[in-house]
Amino acid sequence: MNAIEAHGTYKVFGKRPAAGVARLKAGATREELREDGLTAAVIDASFEVREGEIFVVMGLSGSGKSTLIRMVNGLWAPTAGELTVCGEDIVKMNDKQLRTARREKVSMVFQHFALLPHRTVGENAAYGLQLKGVNRAERERSATEALAMVGLEGWEGSLPEQLSGGMRQRVGLARALAAGTDIMLMDEAFSALDPLIKREMQDQLVELQSKLGKTILFITHDLNEAMRLGDRIAMMRDGRIVQNGTAEEILNEPANEFVAQFVQDVDRTRVLTARSVMTIPAAGDGRLLGQPVAGTVAAVDADTRLSEVLGACADCEGDLAVVDSRRRLVGVLSRATLLQALGQLAADAAHDASADPASDTTPMEVTAR
Amino acid sequence: MSAVEFVNVPRIPVGDWFEGVFDWVTANLEWLFDAFSTVIDVAVEGLVTALDAPGAVLMALIFALLALLVSGWRIAAVALVGLLLVIGMDQWATAMETLALVLVSTVVAVVIGIPLGVLAARSDRTSKVVRPALDLMQTMPAFVWLVPVVFLFGIGYVPGVVATIIFAVAPGVRLTELGIRNVDAEVVEAAQAFGATPRQTLFGVQLPLAMPTIMAGINQVIMLALSMAVIAGLVGARGLGGEVTAAIATGDLGLAFEAGLAVVILAVYLDRVTAALGQGGHLGRFRRKAKSDVGEVAADENQPDGSEDLVTASDVHTKIGA
Incomplete structure (x- = not known):
């Protein structure tokens, strides 16, 4: 069961907020509502x-x-909308x-x-x-x-x-x-x-x-x-x-x-995990998947962040085994794959930075308060 | 020549209307005023008797001791000298009558004022009604109130108390409202977020945190009540006001000055003692100091390595003391 569930939840502040919700549903923007003294704080939020x-x-x-x-x-x-906490509807309380x-x-x-x-x-x-x-x-x-x-x-x-x-x-x-x-x-x-x-x-x-x-x-x-x-x-x-x-x-x-x-x-290396860049061995080696990995083999947990994998990779001669929490093989990480992934990240970042910021995407300050 | 000069504003009989309302009130609510009158009279007379009971010098010592406990030895010493001067001027009995009048007025004003302030803080609508009413009560010359008050309550302590309450209740209401509105909204929200009822929020969070402001309001109520003492004398309340009124009637400059000086001494005493109560007082400071000894190295956490600029216990004490 989900602890919290929201479906199409709205919160509008001001006089006659329900009318504001109706207008938002009909396609009015936040700014249009603001001109009439209504503040649309939350619009059509759905999550669990x-x-x-x-x-x-x-x-x-x-x-x-x-x-x-x-x-x-x-x-x-x-x-407007639904909001349940532990299965109970908070709206009706x-x-x-x-x-x-x-x-x-x-x-x-x-x-x-x-x-x-x-x-x-x-x-x-x-x-x-x-x-x-x-x-x-x-x-x-x-x-x-x-x-x-x-x-x-x-x-x-x-x-x-x-x-x-x-x-x-x-x-x-x-x-x-x-x-x-x-x-x-x-x-x-x-x-x-x-x-x-x-x-x-x-x-x-x-x-x-x-x-x-x-x-x-x-x-x-x-x-x-x-x-x-x-x-x-x-x-x-x-x-x-x-x-x-x-x-x-x-x-x-x-x-x-x-x-x-x-x-x-x-810094993507602090977010991405070994799992997201590892290769999954196919064919012959594929049958090793799911098998326990010996303690002598250099291995990293699949959920290890890339920033921490780097050290392990540098210390190790060949490929790294990527294992799950019970030390069973889920994939393989070679230096080449890792470097390639890092190179790709750097290229992505450069691309993002050079992307033309369309005017409607940056009305808000991106600097943190 | 403008047309404005030809407009003739008719005579608006506001005074007649007020008399009409007043007549209705006298006719229908007399029992209420009689009951109120009796309660106030008994309270003031009882308090006068109690204040007189130990004898002047002993009572002055008791007051000085109270000042010592609440605000320290300096104020206590000044209070003792002042109060002995009042005895020396032969104004002690009248001063105690005025004190009783002030205390009873203050109690009633606080009992009315704090709940009204709480209501005004909770609802903008109430606040909008209460505010002009308070303005009216405070700015209408006190002598004007005396006429209907004497009609309703006759001559004596009671009309003095009532006129005083009308004049002095305002800061009690206003500062209670201000204090509660200024309580950190996040703390109030926290109380609600943990499931506090409005009553639990009021008594557990809002009133305690607004207390310094509310105490400042009570202090102001007392000061205003005292400033009405002379006017109360006009309507037959005894005490220092009665002395001043008598002195005016007979042209006795010396008596007027002595009675006036006694009012000032009472005012200084009451102001210092209640102001100290508002700041948590001498006792409060003792308690806080004792508690601060429990936790000595509070700010240490800001120095995770602990090697440099170690915050010492004495730093913490100065911070708390400040």
Whole structure:
């Protein structure tokens, strides 16, 4: 089952928003609506987030991604379309049902942490449980546990103002974890942190995720972050989802010029995996496929990033075996293939850069905020 | 010659209308005003008795001790000197009457003002109605209020309290609204995102975070209430206002000055003590300091290698202290 599903979801702000949706469906543009004082924040969004994956919504400011995430926990009600969370229709819920859904199913991490400054770190982490009506002993235990998970043992008694930015966001993360929901919404959660701390937090999130298997909807304007974290990525622009796929799909088959321009600066060797460039031996060698590979043979995991394969390839005399998680052969990677792939990447990048940016593809600043 | 000069604006009987409304109110709501009147009278008289009970010097010491706890020894010392001066000027009993009047007015104004401010913060429509009403109450000369108030409540403490409330309630409402509207929207959103009810958001997040602003509002309510003390004297409330009124009637310059000085001393005392309460006070600072000792190397995380520019515990303390 999908944890979150959206079908043709719209959000229009202003007077008589439903009329705005009708006009959008009839082909009106976002700008035409704006002239009448309506803001089309999200237009015809359809996507699903599978259980246990990190789904990243990537877009620049004003692309509607923050509105999108706030519809998932009902902070904004969709103007039109369907939106289900854990199979339940969020659109039809009344206030009380929404509150229950937020307490039981969906927690959230905020860009500027949004901690309660007058409460201690421990009380902040326990906030969700307190709202649920969990007794003090129980929630203190859960909060301590969640704080330990994010590396903040012993900070329960401090106030948020005594913590650095990175630590405060760990408290934000612990608050969401302690709530014990299956789904976590993360709204630009690491965007306010400086680069080193940001990197640390990303690694920590990936590590936590491998243990906990939450469903995470992550919003960011940072493409590198999207590529690092996302099992799948939705690219948003001007309120619409323009492409939806894995990082590799978005890099290799950008849906339009906008996405292509956007991804051209990404270091592809850090995104593409051995699997995407390996050759699959045919004929005689083909019968080896699926066979276990001896420990003495130089091998790399199929999901290894190309940037890490390079070293292994340089150390190895002949071809590299590409194996799956149980060390069974799935393909072969020779130096020649690897160099060819890298050469192709460089050529693609050069081509993208020289491509004439059509005027309608760059009305928005491509520089990150 | 323009046509404008020939337009004849008819006499608009606003005053008659107001009298009509007032007559209706007197005829139909008298029981309500009587009840209110009784409650206020009992409250003020009771408070006067309580403030007089320990005797002047002991009471002055108690006030000074309160200032010491809330805002420190300097203000406590100044307060003690000022209050002893009030005793020396033979104005202690009247000062306590004025204090009782101010405190009761403030309590009523706060009880009305804070909920009204909360409502105004939550709905733009309420805010739009409340704002001009407050403007009217604050800018209409206080003497004008005295006429209907005396009609309704007679002579004594009660009309003084009512006129004072009308004049002093505004900053309580306004600063409550301001404080709640200025609470970080993301924090309020976070409360909602974790499933807080509107009530839980109000009492758990908005009111605590707006508290410094609300306290500043209460401080202003008290100051305005005190500034009405003399006018209250005109309608028969005893206290320092009564002294001033009597002094005006008899041309007693010395008495007027002494009573006026006592008002100033009360004002300074109340202002400093409530302002300190608003900033979390002396006690609050003690508590925060104790907590900061728990977490010493907070900012360390920004130095991942930990080798250079180590942030020391004292740095952290200065940051927190600031």
